[in-house]
Amino acid sequence: MQVIRPVGREAAAKKYDILSAMMAHALAGDQHRQRLILRLMALITTRYNWQRNELATGQREIARLWCVDERTVKRDMARLRGLGWVQVKRAGARGRVSVLGLDLERIMLDTRPEWSHIGEDFVARVGQGPQPAESTVVPFRRPDPVPGDGVWPAICDRLAAEDPALCDAWFRALREAGIAEGRLTLIAPSRFHATYVRTHLLGRLKIAARRHDGSIADVVIDTL
Structure with missing residues (x-):
């Protein structure tokens, strides 16, 4: 499988491909999967640094964005870490929040069964190329x-x-x-x-x- 790297001249298109794959995966699942992935996509589109692969946002800010309490944030972030989609790059210290990263390869592997829902052109574009x-x-x-x-x-x-x-x-x-x-x-x-x-x-x-x-x-x- 081709691993999408959202860098270079086609970075914007590659970001859309990753988000599209996540969307298709969410829509094929139940309401719990849909809600979890929607929340992650909200973080990606508002707070994620694609170039550095870093997400540094406190639980209070995430709770406000998701319109939930901090307990729900802790639970859902733990689920995303369990899936391997989110990883801790630097643990939080006093006065500083944790710095998280995304495992884009893991995300694309997990969403691959739903790529065909987007279209064969998407499968050909994302699923082929240099390995x-x-x-x-x-x-x-x-x-x-x-x-x-x-x-x-x-x-x-x-x-x-x-x-x-x-x-x-x-x-x-x-x-x-x-x-x-x-x-x-x-x-x-x-x-x-x-x-x-x-x-x-x-x-x-x-x-x-x-x-x-x-x-x-x-x-x-x-x-x-």
């Missing part, structure tokens, strides 16, 4: 199927649905070593493989694991 480096890597041989025990096969299926080539290249070779105290440990076939997944793909892996099993708080990549 990120990690999804162009082709393994020397196709990995063996993931064993059927534990939670990892189901998590791997989620990752394959998002990006089959990326899953074949980097995720299917991982093996589950067990879960302890909310931490899922996966074994990589080599040190290089483990380092690459930790550096480039761990965020996507953690989100898939948490969405499959909410008790998984962390994922560790190790080697034999």
Whole structure:
């Protein structure tokens, strides 16, 4: 999948594409999804710094914009962080609010099933083009199927649905070593493989694991 970067000469059009994808995703869901995404879109259009990927607005100001109380703001921002759409870049300190960022790749992955509702021209424009480096890597041989025990096969299926080539290249070779105290440990076939997944793909892996099993708080990549 092409990762949209809202920079350069076509930045304005790319911003509209991201917002359009969010809109289509919201409209295809229930009232709770619609309300949550509408609130995030309100923050993006009024307070989000696209160039720096920063959102620095206090809960009181957000509550006023959303016409809700601060308790609702805390709840919905926690939901957005749980989805992986919003991330904490710098935690708030005394007298300063937290600085948040958006994971645009995660947003586009989650909204992709609804792109066709916008139109085939949108799918062609957003879904094609130069691929990120990690999804162009082709393994020397196709990995063996993931064993059927534990939670990892189901998590791997989620990752394959998002990006089959990326899953074949980097995720299917991982093996589950067990879960302890909310931490899922996966074994990589080599040190290089483990380092690459930790550096480039761990965020996507953690989100898939948490969405499959909410008790998984962390994922560790190790080697034999």
